[in-house]
Amino acid sequence: MRLIHPFHPRCGEDFEFLERLNSWRGDVVLVLDEQGRRCSFPVEWTDMAPADVFVEEAGGVCPFRTEDLVRLADLVAGLRDGVGGIAP
Template structure:
């Protein structure tokens, strides 16, 4: 890991690959971020969190208008 910071409105980890290229990925894809409590309790039984469904409805409404 080279750096951790906010980019594209999310917490991201920046790193170099073996060839020296720069890359980034969401920090939640790494073990740098603690597991989301909802995901820990749901253990894969819920496809979406309530907040994600609210955001989806807002996106659909924005597209419709």
């Protein structure tokens, strides 16, 4: 399993896959690092998550996911309308 989150300091590293779990935070991947220590990452930070079509089409030029851009647009619209909150 490879960590692919572009802002994580261990991005690009390979880990030994142990299992995929559903935790309070959502789907996570349990792995072993090179020292044999167990650690976990959100599935969407790994190459086990389905690829975001927008990011693929951008050819690696855009680090943002469609979902995140939509939330940002909603936040800006809310601020413009005087609402100012982020919907869950």
